[in-house]
Amino acid sequence: MYKLLIFTSFLSVICAVDLEKDDLAVCDWEGVKGKCVSPHRCLTSLGEREPKHPTCSEKKGEESFICCTDCELVKNASNAVLSPTSGLYWKDGRKAWDQCLQYLQELPLECRLDGFYAGISRHLDEEKQCHQYGLWAIGGAPSPGKIPPSQHPYEAVMGFGKDLESVSWLTSGTIISDRFILTSAHGHITSKGEHPLKYAALGVKNRTEDKKNWQIIGVKKVHQHPKVEERYNDLALIELETPIVFNKDVLPACLPDPSEVVNVTVASAPSWKESDMDFTTFTDTAKIVKLTQLSASECDEKITEQELPIPVFYNAFLPNGIDDNTQLCYGNKDTCLHTIGSPVVVDRYISWCVSTVVGVSAYSDTCGVSVYTRVQPYVQWITDIVWP
Incomplete structure (x- = not known):
């Protein structure tokens, strides 16, 4: 069963950029005035469900211009990436951010296997007599007989x-x-x-x-x-x-761009452990463990109150305690169930279609508390x- 969702908020204010003032030929498309431009400056040209824009006589080399009736032109529509679940994003030159959007755009993510799709729509602004753009999205059910993909493909x-x-x-x-x-x-x-x-x-x-x-x-x-x-x-x-x-x-998992605010208070991690296993013993299959963040002081207190020799190991490996700027601490009864080097991920950084790694396991000698290296400070x- 599929549902069609229309995002009614227009995105032109967010997506429009200042362009050099240039003399563009005026055109007309079904009674709406537009400009003859390269398709990459016209966001609604990406709309697969919309009528194709008519071509103009103007060209740039071998590239034909189209009649664009958008209220705002964009710098490069090819930098726009649609998430099937969370909207429109723009590549902007930041390596980690752009690469994440590339993954979102190209890879066989689970959300697409479950029938989620999105696209550009256009709506006539009666007052301005030009087209604003919005998004449509379809969310559905997986195909019959679908074999579930890995829950930790990263x-x-x-x-x-x-x-x-x-x-x-x-x-x-x-x-x-x-x-x-x-x-x-x-x-x-x-x-x-x-x-x-x-x-x-x-x-x-x-x-x-x-x-x-x-x-x-x-x-x-x-x-x-x-x-x-x-x-x-x-x-x-x-x-x-x-x-x-x-x-x-x-x-792949995404990396959190250093300039973005990433909510890491609730995260998850794959675990191949039971509580009585040593570092060389594993379960046949992994489970996904939900984690809740602790402050550095809470983390330090919970570890140092453990029986010996745990506080001794903690002081040896982390003699200055937890560094809130470069480390994360998570606590619940399952946080001892990690493997050396294993990730902590969040699923709501850009889109729940793709996971983002926010931590890498650094220390855990007691069930209930684990310390991870924050990924974000090291992205450069x-x-x-x-x-x-």
Whole structure:
């Protein structure tokens, strides 16, 4: 059952940009005056359900101009990206932001598999005698017989060993591009010895299933953050030998742009653990654990009141306590159930269609509290390596 939703608020005030004043040929489309422009300056030209704009005689090289009756012209409509669930966004040159919008635009996200679509609509402004633009959206049900995709398609499982016959899948990370995985520095520094970091497995829904259902790619290089000290600045980027192939079970997470306000008070994390398991033991399948943020002082208090030797380990790994600027703390009965390097994500940063990684596990020796490295303060370092 599908529903058609019309967004009645017009977006021209948000999307319009100041353009150089230039003499554009005047045209007429069904009694409404317009300007002859390149299609990329006319947002309603993206409207797949709207009538096609008539062409003008004017051209720019081989490009034909169209008669655009929009009340405001835009600088480049090709930078507009529609979310099936949350509206219209614009690429603006910020690497992390633009890449997230690219994922939203191109990848087989679950919301699209569930029948969510959006598009541009246009409405005549009677007073101005030009067209304002809005959005339409369709939300529906998944196709009959649909096989549910992974609930953590952004997670990579990291393998240690000299070959695939001897590999142990011990830690986790977050796919952020087709070549890079974001994880913690601790647990991922070694590349030599009997158990070097050797492989990344993508699309892992069950650890005991046939490995032919996984994408297994070799590790090329580990980029450790230059200021790692104990569990502070505890981040690393794992560069892969060959590109990841994205599908409904293997998808990247977005990075939170440093200039954006991101609500991290409630988040979620994939867990392969039960409370009595050590770091080498895992459940067959992962569950998604809901997390609630704690302040630095709450976090410190809950950890230091634990029985020995937990406070000793805490003081050794985080001798200055929790740094609110670069770390996050989450608390509930399930927050001990994390894997080294595993992500914390939110789903409402841009669109719930795509997850955004906001934290990477840094410390947890007690059930009820876990410390994560905040991703947002390190996005510049990440993007300089991943998208130089």
